[in-house]
Amino acid sequence: xxxSSINPATGEVLQTFESLTEHQVEEKLNRAAKTFREYxxxxxxxxxxxxxxxATILESEKKSFARMMTLEMGKPINAAAQEAEKCAWVCRHxxxxxxxxxxxEAVETNATKSYIRFQPLGVVLAVMPWNFPFWQVFRFAAPxxxxxxxxxxxxxxxxxxxxxxxxxxxxxxxxxxxxxxxxLIGSETVQKxxxxxxxxxxxxxxxxxAGRSVASICGKQIKKTVLELGGSDPFIVMPSADFETALSTxxxxxxxxxxxxxxxxxxxxxHQQIYDEFEKRFVEAxxxxxxxxxxxxRTDIGPLATEQILKDLEExxxxxxxxxxxxxxxxxxxxxxDELARGNFYKPTxxxxxxxxxxxxxxxxxxxxxxxxxxxGIDEAIELANxxxxxxxxxxxxxEAEESARFIxxxxxxxxxxxxxxxxxPRLPFGGVKHxxxxxxxxxxxxxxxxxxxxxxxx
Ligand code: NAP
Numbered sequence: 001x002x003x004s005s006i007n008p009a010t011g012e013v014l015q016t017f018e019s020l021t022e023h024q025v026e027e028k029l030n031r032a033a034k035t036f037r038e039y040x041x042x043x044x045x046x047x048x049x050x051x052x053x054x055a056t057i058l059e060s061e062k063k064s065f066a067r068m069m070t071l072e073m074g075k076p077i078n079a080a081a082q083e084a085e086k087c088a089w090v091c092r093h094x095x096x097x098x099x100x101x102x103x104x105e106a107v108e109t110n111a112t113k114s115y116i117r118f119q120p121l122g123v124v125l126a127v128m129p130w131n132f133p134f135w136q137v138f139r140f141a142a143p144x145x146x147x148x149x150x151x152x153x154x155x156x157x158x159x160x161x162x163x164x165x166x167x168x169x170x171x172x173x174x175x176x177x178x179x180x181x182x183x184l185i186g187s188e189t190v191q192k193x194x195x196x197x198x199x200x201x202x203x204x205x206x207x208x209x210a211g212r213s214v215a216s217i218c219g220k221q222i223k224k225t226v227l228e229l230g231g232s233d234p235f236i237v238m239p240s241a242d243f244e245t246a247l248s249t250x251x252x253x254x255x256x257x258x259x260x261x262x263x264x265x266x267x268x269x270x271h272q273q274i275y276d277e278f279e280k281r282f283v284e285a286x287x288x289x290x291x292x293x294x295x296x297x298r299t300d301i302g303p304l305a306t307e308q309i310l311k312d313l314e315e316x317x318x319x320x321x322x323x324x325x326x327x328x329x330x331x332x333x334x335x336x337x338d339e340l341a342r343g344n345f346y347k348p349t350x351x352x353x354x355x356x357x358x359x360x361x362x363x364x365x366x367x368x369x370x371x372x373x374x375x376x377g378i379d380e381a382i383e384l385a386n387x388x389x390x391x392x393x394x395x396x397x398x399x400e401a402e403e404s405a406r407f408i409x410x411x412x413x414x415x416x417x418x419x420x421x422x423x424x425x426p427r428l429p430f431g432g433v434k435h436x437x438x439x440x441x442x443x444x445x446x447x448x449x450x451x452x453x454x455x456x457x458x459x
Contacts, residue, residue: 003160003184008074008303009293011342017160019184025193028181032123032150033198035178040120040148044099047146051095054142054173058088058134065134065165067295072161073130074303074344075257076294087138093426094447098146101444102451111457118451120148121224122200125193127214129206130156130305131260136205137166139424141180143447145170149200151180152193156206158306160184191217201225201450205262208435226439226449228262228431230364231392233422234385235265236407238378239273241397241419247278250370251285253395253421255348258294258302259368260309262436263393263422266364267371269381275374279352283328286348286370291334303344304367310344313367317349320358325351330369362388378403386412391434393422414440 005014020028058065066080075083102118126140133155141151155163163182170180183193187210194202194217204214205228218225235253237246253265270278294302304310310333317331330349335341349369354360360371375381385394395417396407404418414432415422424430424442431440439449 001186003157003186005072005161006158006306007071008305008307009295009343010339014071015161017164017184019186019189025183025185025189028152028178028183029123029193029196029198031178032152032181035176036120036122036150039150039176039179042148044146047098047148048095050170050174051091051142051146054169054175055088055091055095057169057172058084058091058138062088068161068165069133069159070294070302072159073133073305074294076297076299076302078297079257083132083135087134090135090138090142090426090442094142094146097444098143098447101447102147104456109457112459114455114457117454117456118147118448119454121450121452122149123152123198124149124450125152125154125190125199125202127154127187127190127202127204127206127210128156130159130162131257131262133159133162134166135424137163139426139430139441139446140203140205141166141170143441144450145175145179147447147451149450150178152199153180153182154185154187154190154193155182157186190214194218194223195221199223203439203441203449204228211437224450226431226441227437228439228441229392229435229437230366230390231262231264231432231436232266232362232364232388232390233263233393233395233413234267234269234388234411236269236381236385236394236396236398237274237278238271238381238396238398238400238403240399240403241274242399243274243277245419246397247281247285249395249421250278250282251289254370255286255289255301255368258304260305260366262364263424265370265395265422267361267373267384267388269373269375269384271381272374272376279328279350279372282370282372283350286350286368287329289348289368291345291347292336293340301345301348301368303340304346305344307344309366310346313346313365313369316359316363316365317351317369320351320354320360323358324353324355325358325360325371326353328352328372364390378406382406382410386410389435390432392432392436393417395420395422
């Protein structure tokens with residue numbers, strides 16, 4: 001089946017690729033397994049030099065990588081350039097720290113000498129989403145390769161150019177042939193790759209159904225998995241908060257990446273004392289956002305990445321409105337008359353008075369749609385924040401120490417940001433609880449996911 005790169009702003013088919021044949025997949029698996037036997041023995045100093053070179057390529061060519069990402073999946077061009085820079089950061093972070101993160105750890109026991117050694121697992125398959133087409137891959141690949149594993153990438157079918165470009169970056173950086181390979185395959189071929197004995201483990205970033213499928217296949221094969229799935233992050237605003245900063249951050253946190261981020265704030269939970277003012281100003285700010293060509297640096301919101309994503313979002317909003325949610329702004333496509341007429345544009349949307357059975361109450365809405373909730377106090381805020389099956393990120397705005405302490409303790413999520421916007425950072429672990437997945441990426445937790453934690457006991 002062909003895999004196409006389509007500009008979501010115009011509908012233009014940019015490039016089409018044939019997906020790999022069974023024979024080609026077999027060749028790549030063989031190469032990966034063979035490369036691992038050699039690559040695992042490379043010194044940290046060698047891996048570090050290669051990873052630093054990958055970072056340099058990302059930095060020096062960020063403009064062309066950004067252009068490719070924007071054309072292929074529609075993110076605003078400035079954000080795409082920042083994404084390439086952030087990938088360079090994660091490469092340098094692990095180049096500098098991997099050896100320390102994976103150094104032997106001595107433990108005193110009754111042995112003459114006992115310690116823990118961290119060794120690579122082997123070939124790791126990464127199934128990745130399109131929304132941060134470079135970042136999602138690099139945050140897996142940098143620690144995995146630094147740990148001595150080799151990577152196979154099954155990227156989302158709408159970003160084949162990004163997938164191939166990443167493989168090329170590692171090749172140019174000097175990583176041996178076979179240490180990082182892109183598999184241009186559809187999701188229906190993933191099972192076969194996961195079941196292959198040459199594949200040791202898998203990581204998936206994507207939707208809950210895809211995560212369930214990969215985890216159950218790997219469960220049967222007894223293979224380690226890491227899952228980074230969806231989120232419906234709460235953004236709580238209390239009366240003591242710095243209102244102006246909370247408000248402007250709220251708009252940014254909902255609309256980043258055209259609203260298609262797992263850690264975008266999706267449910268705004270606002271104390272009744274400040275709710276009316278927040279609602280009014282938030283709606284005004286959302287209306288002012290500039291929707292348009294993502295290649296134009298003045299654009300705030302570009303198109304959704306595919307037509308299907310646009311249709312799914314429309315459906316979720318329609319169902320929520322039919323259930324009783326009130327539209328404060330938006331809730332329809334953005335129609336252009338020019339070359340953007342076939343683009344997947346959706347108006348920045350705000351919903352309020354959302355009933356419990358509406359998708360906007362607890363599901364993940366992957367686009368520029370905000371759900372507003374009025375609460376009477378902190379107990380109700382925390383209860384509502386946790387009233388979702390997801391548990392990825394969360395943000396709470398308050399200047400009361402006791403309130404902060406309760407948010408930190410009681411919100412069920414992989415992270416809590418107090419008076420700030422949820423963001424990933426190579427130095428801090430990233431991941432979720434509940435149906436947002438398990439395992440962690442980034443920091444030393446991330447590099448220790450795909451290693452054998454080997455106990456060594458000698459007398
Ligand atoms: P998706 O449909 O699950 O796709 C993600 C990847 O999984 C793609 O490569 C896709 O391939 C593949 N895939 C889909 N179904 C599969 C299956 N049954 N078996 C094996 N592979 C399968 O997700 P998406 O819509 O592209 O991405 C958006 C979702 O990702 C959102 O829920 C978002 O919150 C989540 N996300 C999470 C994080 C995080 O760190 N927690 C970060 C970013 C995004 P095809 O493209 O070929 O179908």
